[in-house]
Amino acid sequence: MMLRLSSHLSSRLVNLNKAKREGRKIIGYTPGGYLPEELVLASGAIPICLIRGGDHSAVELAGAYICRWLDTFCRAQIGYGVSRDDPYYNIVDTLAIPITDNHIRAVSDVLDYNTDIEIFPFGIPHMKEKSTLDYYLHGITRLKAKLEELTGVEITEPKLREAISLCNRERELLRKISLMRESELVPISSKDFVALNHSSFLADKEVMVENLESLYNELQERAVPLHKGPRILLTGSTLALGDSKILDIIEELGGVVVIEEFAEGIRPYWEDVKLDGNLMEALADCYFMRRIPPAWFRPGMERRDFLIKLAKDFNVSGVIWYQLMYRESYKIESYYFPDLLKKETGLPMLTIESDYDAAEVGPMRTRIETFIETIRR
Amino acid sequence: MANYYDELLKLCGFEAEEINNERPRIEKAFRKLELGPEDVKRAESRVKQNHDIELMGVRKLLGVWFKELVDLVLARDEGKKVVYYGFPTIMGPGMAVAIASQEIYCACPDVVLCHTMGQIFNKLAPILEAGEENGLPPGHGLCSLQQIRVGALAKGIIPIPDMVFGSSYFCDMGSKADELLHERYGHPTIYIDGSMDSRWGEYPEYLPQRVEFLGAQLSKLFDKVKEILGVEVTQDVWNKANAMSRDVYSGIGQLTTQVAKADPMPISRADVEVSVFLFSGSTGRARTEGPNALAILNQEVKKRIDTGVGVVEEGAPRIMTMYEHFSDPSITHMMEDAGLAISATVFGPPPKSRPTYTTLSEMVAEREMRLGAYHSAYGIAKRCELSVEDSKVDGVIYNYLYNCRPFALTSHLVKRWIEENMGVPVLSLEFDLYDSRSYSAAALRTRVETFAEMLRAKKSVRQSTKG
Numbered sequence: 001m002m003l004r005l006s007s008h009l010s011s012r013l014v015n016l017n018k019a020k021r022e023g024r025k026i027i028g029y030t031p032g033g034y035l036p037e038e039l040v041l042a043s044g045a046i047p048i049c050l051i052r053g054g055d056h057s058a059v060e061l062a063g064a065y066i067c068r069w070l071d072t073f074c075r076a077q078i079g080y081g082v083s084r085d086d087p088y089y090n091i092v093d094t095l096a097i098p099i100t101d102n103h104i105r106a107v108s109d110v111l112d113y114n115t116d117i118e119i120f121p122f123g124i125p126h127m128k129e130k131s132t133l134d135y136y137l138h139g140i141t142r143l144k145a146k147l148e149e150l151t152g153v154e155i156t157e158p159k160l161r162e163a164i165s166l167c168n169r170e171r172e173l174l175r176k177i178s179l180m181r182e183s184e185l186v187p188i189s190s191k192d193f194v195a196l197n198h199s200s201f202l203a204d205k206e207v208m209v210e211n212l213e214s215l216y217n218e219l220q221e222r223a224v225p226l227h228k229g230p231r232i233l234l235t236g237s238t239l240a241l242g243d244s245k246i247l248d249i250i251e252e253l254g255g256v257v258v259i260e261e262f263a264e265g266i267r268p269y270w271e272d273v274k275l276d277g278n279l280m281e282a283l284a285d286c287y288f289m290r291r292i293p294p295a296w297f298r299p300g301m302e303r304r305d306f307l308i309k310l311a312k313d314f315n316v317s318g319v320i321w322y323q324l325m326y327r328e329s330y331k332i333e334s335y336y337f338p339d340l341l342k343k344e345t346g347l348p349m350l351t352i353e354s355d356y357d358a359a360e361v362g363p364m365r366t367r368i369e370t371f372i373e374t375i376r377r
Numbered sequence: 378m379a380n381y382y383d384e385l386l387k388l389c390g391f392e393a394e395e396i397n398n399e400r401p402r403i404e405k406a407f408r409k410l411e412l413g414p415e416d417v418k419r420a421e422s423r424v425k426q427n428h429d430i431e432l433m434g435v436r437k438l439l440g441v442w443f444k445e446l447v448d449l450v451l452a453r454d455e456g457k458k459v460v461y462y463g464f465p466t467i468m469g470p471g472m473a474v475a476i477a478s479q480e481i482y483c484a485c486p487d488v489v490l491c492h493t494m495g496q497i498f499n500k501l502a503p504i505l506e507a508g509e510e511n512g513l514p515p516g517h518g519l520c521s522l523q524q525i526r527v528g529a530l531a532k533g534i535i536p537i538p539d540m541v542f543g544s545s546y547f548c549d550m551g552s553k554a555d556e557l558l559h560e561r562y563g564h565p566t567i568y569i570d571g572s573m574d575s576r577w578g579e580y581p582e583y584l585p586q587r588v589e590f591l592g593a594q595l596s597k598l599f600d601k602v603k604e605i606l607g608v609e610v611t612q613d614v615w616n617k618a619n620a621m622s623r624d625v626y627s628g629i630g631q632l633t634t635q636v637a638k639a640d641p642m643p644i645s646r647a648d649v650e651v652s653v654f655l656f657s658g659s660t661g662r663a664r665t666e667g668p669n670a671l672a673i674l675n676q677e678v679k680k681r682i683d684t685g686v687g688v689v690e691e692g693a694p695r696i697m698t699m700y701e702h703f704s705d706p707s708i709t710h711m712m713e714d715a716g717l718a719i720s721a722t723v724f725g726p727p728p729k730s731r732p733t734y735t736t737l738s739e740m741v742a743e744r745e746m747r748l749g750a751y752h753s754a755y756g757i758a759k760r761c762e763l764s765v766e767d768s769k770v771d772g773v774i775y776n777y778l779y780n781c782r783p784f785a786l787t788s789h790l791v792k793r794w795i796e797e798n799m800g801v802p803v804l805s806l807e808f809d810l811y812d813s814r815s816y817s818a819a820a821l822r823t824r825v826e827t828f829a830e831m832l833r834a835k836k837s838v839r840q841s842t843k844g
Binding site for chain 2: 130298325329336
């Protein structure tokens with residue numbers, strides 16, 4: 001199945017270009033899980049999440065446009081955007097940017113000023129209250145109007161319902177596959193599960209769902225060997241497509257990542273959109289109110305409680321917290337979360353930081369190796 | 378009986394009677410702050426070196442900060458409920474909370490500590506180090522202002538607050554640092570949230586929903602103040618807070634306008650700075666003693682202008698900076714020593730506007746949208762442009778705060794915007810406004826001197842062409 005998906009993705013750009021020539025609009029968006037793809041699909045446009053990262057040359061390119069004290073992934077997006085080095089940046093008609101924090105805002109402002117990419121920002125508040133929900137709902141309502149204007153297609157209730165059903169199915173399948181890893185026998189590696197997530201940001205939605213369905217069936221029937229390595233929860237700000245060194249190192253050293261929790265790079269698949277009532281309100285309810293928020297929410301207790309629940313449910317032996325440089329929300333939480341984790345579960349945590357620099361690999365390997373040896377005992 | 382600190386207090390504009398009356402409080406505060414005779418001696422020479430002590434207005438303003446420090450340190454011991462707000466600040470709510478009850482002490486402690494433990498005593502380093510050891514480590518571009526707050530609480534030199542309200546409408550860092558402190562000390566933390574989601578080019582326009590959202594968040598703050606502190610911020614309280622703010626702001630406005638128009642520059646910008654952020658740090662002494670200190674300084678400045686006295690040569694290139702250093706005036710002096718007259722800052726006179734909203738909170742929110750800084754990066758660039766236009770400066774030193782993401786993200790944008798749209802050269806200077814350990818003064822000097830030389834050459838060419 002992974003091969004089929006990989007083949008679909010290798011011809012994805014060609015197919016997107018063809019669709020574009022035929023008049024379909026391509027809507028790029030930044031990851032973070034706050035853009036309801038359902039709206040894009042219901043407008044007849046194609047959603048593409050700009051999820052590439054892990055590449056220090058893109059970070060270096062950004063240096064001419066912004067100082068270095070911004071998140072590594074966000075600087076990489078600026079690098080790709082200004083250089084058009086990432087082909088997906090060349091193909092989008094509009095780049096919708098849910099403004100989650102000041103790092104993502106930097107991407108929006110710098111690309112808006114320095115490129116001809118049409119930017120559509122809309123704000124994501126940092127707390128769950130009535131006024132913040134209203135603001136989020138207003139943001140996605142503006143997005144809906146923008147998509148209708150861009151595509152000339154009215155997003156009707158039946159079209160939106162159909163798109164929600166499709167996206168719910170995708171979330172449900174990812175959830176089911178992920179939950180299979182609660183078992184002692186882990187039927188899918190984290191690298192493969194992360195690859196599924198990354199694929200879901202780029203692939204045609206129906207193709208993706210079909211592939212997930214066959215994979216789910218395949219995994220149910222597969223005889224799984226027992227991995228003896230320590231089970232690990234991997235969490236952090238961003239796990240981009242191409243930023244594979246953390247997973248490579250953990251797996252090479254015998255660790256088994258059984259669950260991932262990331263603000264950017266892993267699709268929020270825990271909740272589905274309810275299909276009763278007003279569908280725009282249902283989108284806001286799922287994408288904003290019921291979503292486990294990232295660390296830039298304040299306070300961040302909901303996410304921390306969720307991490308503790310994941311650690312218990314997936315029976316892990318340790319947590320690896322992988323953050324990118326200068327994302328201050330994660331840096332600060334990484335200071336006091338280990339005490340909370342220890343208190344609630346007795347588990348240790350290792351914090352790793354990256355600036356997408358090749359020189360990091362050696363020290364990263366040493367630290368992870370020591371951590372895995374410690375929790376293996 | 379005279380004491381080792383009397384001379385310093387006199388330098389900070391204290392009257393003899395005040396010194397005698399305040400002695401027990403000052404000594405108690407000094408003990409908590411671990412300030413002794415050596416620190417005071419160093420502070421005396423620092424004040425003389427960095428500030429124009431011939432000007433009684435400057436001395437009085439230093440005194441306002443000094444007294445605020447003592448009030449801050451002793452607030453809990455003196456039976457006050459303690460409320461902290463974040464920087465940058467929405468003007469008004471803090472003042473309203475402070476005047477709603479005499480039992481409340483309300484301030485931004487980090488700004489007060491910068492202007493006193495930094496600017497007067499040069500003793501911020503141990504506080505910063507305590508902040509670094511308690512959750513905000515060095516090397517990660519974390520905000521030094523927050524390190525000061527975290528460090529001061531960890532060292533026990535400022536009281537644990539009864540309530541905090543944070544600048545969640547602007548800054549992720551401040552809110553997360555507030556959360557860190559809440560985890561440690563358990564005090565209620567109210568986040569005034571917002572979302573700076575206007576696109577490049579939108580300012581001065583804004584979506585009405587932004588005002589409604591921020592307005593709702595400010596209303597929530599007042600509800601929480603009532604719930605937690607039992608104090609009601611009524612319309613009457615709000616009107617009083619606004620009237621008091623106007624007094625101080627008109628004094629600051631008069632000072633900055635006089636300075637902006639004068640040639641030669643009558644006082645150092647370091648002496649203007651001690652007034653500009655008075656309200657950002659203090660709602661107490663700034664309100665009760667700020668207007669008088671400013672009135673004295675305004676008179677003194679006028680006299681200097683009338684007699685042609687200046688701290689920089691007449692005809693010197695005029696520049697605009699982002700802000701002056703909160704705790705290290707030597708940086709401002711270094712720019713002036715390079716022959717630059719600092720006549721304006723990025724946030725010059727605010728654009729005039731009439732309120733269109735009627736509720737208290739929405740009126741405040743609307744004003745903040747129009748002021749630009751909380752609007753967007755483009756709002757900051759446009760305010761900068763308006764300030765350049767208004768002050769007709771020869772150049773801009775955009776000394777952006779590297780560890781403040783909302784300003785750091787404008788690092789290259791503002792430079793390009795001003796140079797392309799105004800034809801005014803901009804030196805983009807990575808800077809820390811609070812922590813003097815974060816930069817090399819010598820490296821800054823080299824860049825500033827080169828920039829000054831370039832501005833002088835341009836100015837001279839322009840003058841000879843005119844001639």
